[in-house]
Amino acid sequence: MTTKTAKIDRLAELTARRETATGGSLWAEALRRLRSSKMAMIGGGIMAVFVIIAIVGPWIAPYDPTAQTWRGEVRVNAAVFVGPRGDNWLGLDHLGRDELSRMLVGARQTLLVGVVSTVLGLTIGALIGGVAGAALSFGGAAGRRLDTVLMRFIDMMLAMPSLLLAVSIAAVMGQSLTTVMIAVGVVQIPIFARLLRGSMLAQAGADYVLAARALGVRRRRIVLGHVLPNSLGPVIVQTTLALATAIIEAAALSYLGLGNPDASQPEWGVMLAQAQRFFDQAPMMAVYPALGIIITALGFTLLGEAMREALDPKLRS
Amino acid sequence: MSLLELDDVKVHFPIKRGVLFDRTIGHVYAVDGISLSVSAGQTYGLVGESGCGKTTLGRAILRLNDITSGRVLFDGTDLAALPDEEMRQSRRRLQMIFQDPLGSLNPRQNIESILAEGMAAHGIGASREERRVKINEILERVGLPAGALSRYPHEFSGGQRQRIGIARALVLEPDLIICDEPVSALDVSIQAQVLNLLEELQDAMGLTYVVIAHDLAVVRHISDVIGVMYLGALVEEAPSDSLYAEPRHPYTRALMSAVPVPDPDLEDTRERILLRGDLPSPASPPTGCRFHTRCPWRQPERCDTERPELTDIGGGHRVACHYAAEIAEGTIRPTTELAPRILGDAEPESEPPGVPVP
Numbered sequence: 025m026t027t028k029t030a031k032i033d034r035l036a037e038l039t040a041r042r043e044t045a046t047g048g049s050l051w052a053e054a055l056r057r058l059r060s061s062k063m064a065m066i067g068g069g070i071m072a073v074f075v076i077i078a079i080v081g082p083w084i085a086p087y088d089p090t091a092q093t094w095r096g097e098v099r100v101n102a103a104v105f106v107g108p109r110g111d112n113w114l115g116l117d118h119l120g121r122d123e124l125s126r127m128l129v130g131a132r133q134t135l136l137v138g139v140v141s142t143v144l145g146l147t148i149g150a151l152i153g154g155v156a157g158a159a160l161s162f163g164g165a166a167g168r169r170l171d172t173v174l175m176r177f178i179d180m181m182l183a184m185p186s187l188l189l190a191v192s193i194a195a196v197m198g199q200s201l202t203t204v205m206i207a208v209g210v211v212q213i214p215i216f217a218r219l220l221r222g223s224m225l226a227q228a229g230a231d232y233v234l235a236a237r238a239l240g241v242r243r244r245r246i247v248l249g250h251v252l253p254n255s256l257g258p259v260i261v262q263t264t265l266a267l268a269t270a271i272i273e274a275a276a277l278s279y280l281g282l283g284n285p286d287a288s289q290p291e292w293g294v295m296l297a298q299a300q301r302f303f304d305q306a307p308m309m310a311v312y313p314a315l316g317i318i319i320t321a322l323g324f325t326l327l328g329e330a331m332r333e334a335l336d337p338k339l340r341s
Numbered sequence: 342m343s344l345l346e347l348d349d350v351k352v353h354f355p356i357k358r359g360v361l362f363d364r365t366i367g368h369v370y371a372v373d374g375i376s377l378s379v380s381a382g383q384t385y386g387l388v389g390e391s392g393c394g395k396t397t398l399g400r401a402i403l404r405l406n407d408i409t410s411g412r413v414l415f416d417g418t419d420l421a422a423l424p425d426e427e428m429r430q431s432r433r434r435l436q437m438i439f440q441d442p443l444g445s446l447n448p449r450q451n452i453e454s455i456l457a458e459g460m461a462a463h464g465i466g467a468s469r470e471e472r473r474v475k476i477n478e479i480l481e482r483v484g485l486p487a488g489a490l491s492r493y494p495h496e497f498s499g500g501q502r503q504r505i506g507i508a509r510a511l512v513l514e515p516d517l518i519i520c521d522e523p524v525s526a527l528d529v530s531i532q533a534q535v536l537n538l539l540e541e542l543q544d545a546m547g548l549t550y551v552v553i554a555h556d557l558a559v560v561r562h563i564s565d566v567i568g569v570m571y572l573g574a575l576v577e578e579a580p581s582d583s584l585y586a587e588p589r590h591p592y593t594r595a596l597m598s599a600v601p602v603p604d605p606d607l608e609d610t611r612e613r614i615l616l617r618g619d620l621p622s623p624a625s626p627p628t629g630c631r632f633h634t635r636c637p638w639r640q641p642e643r644c645d646t647e648r649p650e651l652t653d654i655g656g657g658h659r660v661a662c663h664y665a666a667e668i669a670e671g672t673i674r675p676t677t678e679l680a681p682r683i684l685g686d687a688e689p690e691s692e693p694p695g696v697p698v699p
Contacts (some may be wrong), residue, residue, distance in 0.1 A: 231444035238403050239459035239509065240432035249458075250447050 029182065032215060035258040035332065036222025049187035054257075054334040055218040070323025077128060085125035087112075089290050094120035105306035117295070118302055126313055130290040133201075134320065135326030136261055137274040137291075141205045142266045145212025150259060152178065153217035156245045157255075158225030175221070190273055194282035201284040208273045212266050219262050223255035230254075257335050266329035268321040275317045292316050343378035344549050345517055348531070350375050350411035350421075352394070352401045356624065369624045369654045371397040373573035374411070378652070379566075381516070384543065384550040386564030386581070388557060388596070392620055394573040395553045396440075399519045403435055404428050409523035427653070433463045440522035442502035446494035452505060453490040455478075459513050475512060482545075483508045485536060500531035507538065509594065511546070520552045524559060535565055557600050561585055566657070569593045572631040573623055575651055579658040587667060589660040614675070630663070637675035638668050 029307060032065040058064040077084075097106050098120045114123035156174040159167035181189070190207035197203045227233065228251050236246045277283050278293025292313040299310035342630040352372040371394045379385040387395045399579040400406045402413055404420060407697045413420040415435060418430060439445035446455060456476045457469075466472035477487055484502040493503055503523065510518050523539065524532040540563060542548060554560045560567055561581060563610050568578040569592065577590040602608045616635050627634045633644040644665050651659040654666070667673045 231439055231441050232447040234400075234405060234449070235437070235439055235445040235509070236436040236458070236508075237405055238432060239462060239513070240429045241458055241462045242429070243461070245458075253449055254447070 030220045033222045036219050036226060057334040058330060061330045063326050067323050068332060070319060074131060074320045074323060078131040081131050082130040085128040087122040087125045087144040089121060089125040089129040090288050092120045103305045107308060117309055123312060126290040126295060127316060130225055130292045130295060133289055133291040134271055135206055136335025138267050138271040140272060141209035141270045142212060142263060144209030145266060146216050146263055149216025150220050153220035157221040161225060161228035162243045162247060169282060178214045178217045187276060188213040190277055194277055199282060199285045204274055204277050204283055208270045216262060218257050220255060222249050223258050227251045227254045261328055261332045261335060264324055264331060268324035271318060272321050344381040344416060345379040346414040347377050348412040350401060350413060351409045352397050352406055353409045353612055367624055367678045370573050370626055371623055372401060375575055377568055377578060379549060379551060381549050383565045384552055384563050385569040386560035387493060387551060387553045387570060388555060388560050388567060389570035390555060390620060394571045395570050396521055399521050399551060399553045403437055404517060420476045434515060434516045436515040436518045438506050438510055438518060438523050441526055442506050443494060445506055446502060448494060451491050451493055456509055456512050459509060464511060479508045479512050499527050500534060503527060503535050517549045520550055522554055526554060537581055572626050574631055576632060576661045583656055583658050589665045590662050591638045592632050638664060638673055640664060
């Protein structure tokens with residue numbers, strides 16, 4: 025927990041430490057650095073390909089991903105599987121379905137879970153963190169108490185292993201796509217909350233906030249117009265990184281059998297779980313979804329890391 | 342008549358410890374009982390070394406820090422007792438200029454937005470156009486190009502940024518401006534420009550300034566009355582000329598003697614008092630006179646038990662030292678233990694502590 029919180033707080037400090045005269049061009053400069061970063065380009069490229077596949081997947085998939093068209097050719101009991109061939113570029117799965125079509129259509133589910141759960145975690149987390157940060161900075165004694173209550177709650181969530189938390193939520197709420205999204209999203213809440221709060225605290229101590237107070241600007245306007253916009257940098261970085269985590273965790277939940285029970289929607293995590301039974305005979309069936317998950321998560325992580333570096337003044341060359 | 346009057350103002354910051362419940366384990370006595378008054382149209386200079394509480398005092402006047410006790414009378418109203426919303430409204434008449442011109446400007450706001458913000462908060466100017474007319478007028482006054490409106494703080498030079506900070510304060514037409522180290526972040530050549538601008542504006546608009554600075558030359562240049570702070574309290578206050586001609590408090594003398602004189606002969610022979618030791622912690626200030634731990638003129642008993650009051654010694658010159666008169670007459674000589682070194686003389690022999698040299 026301590027390393028985790030330290031990491032989050034470190035990220036929160038990043039935008040506060042702007043010793044050079046970058047100012048309004050912070051984003052412009054970050055963008056310029058992103059463009060010259062190989063890591064960002066590769067990560068962004070992977071992400072773009074993934075998103076496009078997720079959107080157009082069902083239309084470019086050569087076959088119906090759920091139709092057991094080649095049922096007769098695969099005999100599981102006799103250990104007869106069909107590998108890549110002219111008609112089926114990635115071969116067939118254990119029920120005689122086209123593996124490539126399932127991969128292409130499955131991307132959408134993966135992206136959907138990743139995005140929805142991250143947005144969920146971001147919204148609630150940022151709300152709690154934003155309220156706590158604003159309360160602590162500008163709410164006086166009552167605000168300090170509110171902050172303490174909120175943050176101890178967040179610390180409790182943070183102290184729980186994320187996958188365990190997700191498994192518990194999924195187990196309590198039953199098996200469905202919504203459950204997976206909620207479970208993965210809830211895990212992200214404490215991270216975003218702590219991050220935004222830390223970032224806001226750093227900004228609240230800045231001179232321009234003091235100047236706004238001296239001007240007689242109202243507290244609400246100071247928080248919404250000054251502190252919040254300047255605190256969003258690390259949150260945006262974290263969102264990118266969280267997408268990668270969400271995709272992996274969603275796949276993990278599906279793998280553990282807590283995923284979407286709807287068999288008509290192929291999903292990489294479910295595909296991986298099912299392929300595991302035949303790993304000895306047909307390892308490629310597990311390798312495809314696993315590679316999909318790894319490469320996608322890698323893409324998001326690369327982009328997130330590149331953004332973090334672009335925004336970190338300490339790493340400037 | 343005085344526009345601003347401080348009456349025994351104290352700002353103590355609690356030092357807190359604890360995981361779940363905060364316990365107060367002590368206080369930092371940042372400002373510990375300051376009384377002074379500033380007349381309308383005057384410039385009051387506040388000097389002292391880093392950590393003496395001068396910035397805290399400046400912020401306390403605007404209630405940017407909580408005031409522990411005491412009264413801040415501004416034009417007859419006690420600001421320390423005002424409810425938050427009324428205090429916010431009265432900030433139109435009290436403004437502040439900050440030390441770090443870039444840090445005090447929001448990097449994501451353009452100049453028009455920065456200058457219009459205060460006006461919007463106080464309901465000055467009915468429309469955007471009306472405000473823009475006013476903003477342009479102020480921009481011209483502080484010497485910024487009219488095209489600056491849509492640009493961002495980082496596009497300006499240091500001096501220009503400080504002009505933006507000044508313009509931001511001026512659009513509200515304040516009566517009193519607190520200048521917290523207004524030029525210490527600027528190049529020397531720019532410092533003079535900004536100081537002259539401040540003086541011009543004072544003449545033209547009838548402003549009253551409280552200038553906080555550690556640079557004695559800056560304060561001398563601009564101030565009518567100067568207050569010298571040490572560890573959260575005033576040790577001496579006098580009209581500018583009187584203070585520079587005849588510093589009466591040992592601390593002021595030490596400060597003055599640290600300013601180089603542009604005359605090599607004089608520079609080599611003049612008295613230089615080199616203080617030993619660091620500023621004591623404001624969390625546990627020395628008993629008696631705050632300065633007695635570093636004072637070369639320290640006398641046994643009285644200095645470390647009784648805290649001297651600011652007393653008027655004539656001509657508006659106030660000193661907080663038990664032995665100011667004796668030191669001026671030369672009947673008390675500095676001890677060598679705390680090393681008042683008269684350059685040009687031989688290195689003084691070491692003496693037992695606390696014994697006056699005959």
